[in-house]
Each structure stands twice: as structure tokens, then as C-alpha cells.
Amino acid sequence: MQSITRTYLTDIIYRMMDTSIQLHRASKGTANYGSTHPHATDEEIIDFIVTIPYLDEELKYFLLGNEMEETIIISQSWEIEFIKKCASWVQSFEWLMGDNYYLSDAHISSLRKEARCLTLPY
Numbered sequence: 001m002q003s004i005t006r007t008y009l010t011d012i013i014y015r016m017m018d019t020s021i022q023l024h025r026a027s028k029g030t031a032n033y034g035s036t037h038p039h040a041t042d043e044e045i046i047d048f049i050v051t052i053p054y055l056d057e058e059l060k061y062f063l064l065g066n067e068m069e070e071t072i073i074i075s076q077s078w079e080i081e082f083i084k085k086c087a088s089w090v091q092s093f094e095w096l097m098g099d100n101y102y103l104s105d106a107h108i109s110s111l112r113k114e115a116r117c118l119t120l121p122y
Contacts, residue, residue, distance in 0.1 A: 001073050001075055002073065002074060002075075002076075003071050003073050003074075004072060004073075004074055004079075005070055005071050006063055006070060006071075006072075009063055009082065010045060010049075010063060012082070012083060013045060013048060013049065013063075013086055014039070014040055014045060016086050016087055016090045017040040017045065017048060017090055018039055018040055020090055020091070020095075020096060021039065021040045021044065023096050024044075024096055024098055027096060027098055028098055046064065047098075048089070048090070048095070049063050049064060050064075051094075051095070051098075052086070052089045052095075053089070053117075054085035054086075054088060054089060054116075054117060055085060055117060056117040058119065058120050059117075059118060059119060059120050062120060072120060072122065073122070074121050075121065078121050081118055085118050
């Protein structure tokens, strides 16, 4: 077991997003945004967290900084599962081609029904 911060988890997301953020922007028609912001912005990270169907609402709430606690205690297997779920979303058609339809609540809800959501470890 190890104690980690929400910053640690959002940094994982940030590094993963950097691999495909330009493709995501191109699909949304904001590719020229990359010349001034070559890396994922805070708004894009928030968008990623809000739309990922593989994390439950409490975990998203924690990642968005809405919990009072700054740290959580996790196991290595939980961390690996978190990385897998984020990697799956960052490489998904829905995220990469993230127009309004694919990131709509209705479409994300249909994905969530098929996925087993990762929850906070406590």
C-alpha cells in the first residue's frame, strides 16, 4: 500500500493525453490550438476526467479536486487498473474523435453500462 496525491493521478492522465491530444483537437476542429499549447491544457484534462466512463463519480470528484482529502492510499494493483482504464479511454475512438455526439452524456452512459468502473479504494 502506498499513499498518493490527486496530483500524482492527474499527472498520469496528463502524460497519457500528450500522446494523442493533437488528434483529439483535430477531431474537434481545434488543431491550430496546438501551436500555442503543445500539451494538454487544464480544461482538456478536466474534459477527459469528466467523460471517461471507466471511473466512478466519486473517483472523478476526487480527481477534480472536490474532495477535502489530498491523498489516498492505494495498492499497486489499483494503480495498474487506473493506468489501464485511462489508457483505454485515451486510445478510444470516442475520445480521439471526441465530437459532441461521442462525448454526449447519452453515449458515455451507454459505455459505462458495459464497463466495470474503478472506484476509490476506500
